[in-house]
Amino acid sequence: MKPNLVLFDDPILRIDLLPFTYTRPIPLIRCGILSIQEKWERALPGQYSLLSDEYLQEKYPVELGADNLFINGSVFPDISLVGAILELGPGAALYGADEQLLAIRTGPEWRPGHQPEAYAHLVFDRDFGQVSKKWHIHQKNGAEIAADLERLSGQTAFVEISDPFTRCYQAANIFVEEGAIIKASIINAENGPVYIGKNAVVQEGCMIQGPFALGEGAVLAQGTKIRPNTTVGPYCKVGGEVNNCVFFAFSNKGHDGYLGNSVLGEWCNLGADTNNSNLKNDYSHVKLFSYATGEPEDTGLANCGLYMGDYSKSGISTIFNTGTVVGVHVNVFGAGFQEKFIPSFSWGGKADGYETYRLDKALAVAEMTAKSKGKLLEEADRRLLEEVYKRSALYR
Known part of the structure; x- marks a missing residue:
C-alpha cells in the first residue's frame, strides 16, 4: 500500500x-x-x-x-x-x-x-534544487522555467501562434496553451524557453526575452518589456520593464516603471511609475533584512531588488532601494527612497514616517482586492491575516 x-x-x-x-x-x-x-x-x-x-x-x-x-x-x-x-x-x-x-x-x-x-x-549525495532563501526564488527562476516545461511535457497541449504580426525567434522554443491571445509582439526564445499559459493575453507591442513564463489568465500590458528569467503568475497584470522577477499570482504592476531581481507575492499592486534599484553603485553584495536575526544578511549577490509580501501596495512614483523587504499588508507611498525594511501592516513612507495599518481597514482592503479579481476573502483568510498581524508586531 x-x-x-x-x-x-x-x-x-x-x-x-x-x-x-x-x-x-x-x-x-x-x-x-x-x-x-x-x-x-x-x-x-x-x-x-x-x-x-x-x-x-x-x-x-x-x-x-x-x-x-x-x-x-x-x-x-x-x-x-x-x-x-x-x-x-x-x-x-x-x-x-x-x-x-x-x-x-x-x-x-x-x-x-x-x-x-x-x-x-x-x-x-547528489545535488538538488531548493528554495531556502527568498532571493533563490528569482535567482533559480530561469532554470526552473525550463525544468517545469519538461515536467509539463506530455501533459499539456500547446498550439501555434496564429497572429501574423507577431515576430518569433526560435519558435520551437515557444510554448503556448489553448486560449492565449498574442498580438503584434516580439518573442525571442533563442536563449531560453517562453511559456504562455491558458487564456493569457500578450497585448500589442510587447517585447519578450526568454526564459519567461506567463501564467493562466495573466496579462502583459501594451508595450511591456520582459527581460530574461521572469515569471508573471496566474491572473497578474504587468506592464513597464521587468527583469528577472517572479510574481506569484493575482498581483498587478500595470504601468510603466522598472522592476528588477524582485519577488512579489499575491494581491500586490505597484502604482504607476514605481521603480526599484537592483544594483548598488559600488557593485558590492546586496544585504537583505533577516527576520531570524533582525539584521542585514549578505546575499552573496550583486543583483537584488524588492521582496514584497501578500496584499502590499505602493503609491505612484514610489522608489524602492536595492535589497528592500516589504512585509504583508503594507501601504507605502511618498517621495524619495523608502526604508530597506518595512514591517507588515505598516502605512506611510520614509519622508513622513509609518503608522500601524489598522487591522479592520486592512481586512476591508483585502476583501476589495480579492473582489477585483473575482475572488472572495474567506473567513479562514481573515483569521490567517489576524494571526500575521499579531506575529508581525515584533518588527513594527
Missing part, C-alpha cells in the same frame, strides 16, 4: 523565507512556471497535503495516516531524488550531504524539527 504524501515546512526555512511564508506554506512558493507543490504533483503523482505552522492549518489542512511519506517542501523534485525517496521503507529518513532532512517515512506523530534518531539514516 502506498504511503500518504505530505510536504512539510522546515521551521528554520520558514523564517528565512518571510514575508512570503507568513501567508502560505513553503511548497506554495512559485519558482519557474509551477509552485513547488505542483512540481511534486507532476514528478510523483498523488494527493498531497501540507504540514506547516499551526495557524496555517485551517486554510491548508494536513491529512495524516498510519504510514506517511513526509517530503521537504522547499526542495525541487528530480528523477534521482524521487527515486531515492520512493525507496524509503517505514522508519527510514533521507538526508542531503549537509545533513538536511529531505524525506522521512513514518507515522502521524512526527513533526518537522524532531530528530528521528531511531530511524534508518540514508544519505542522498
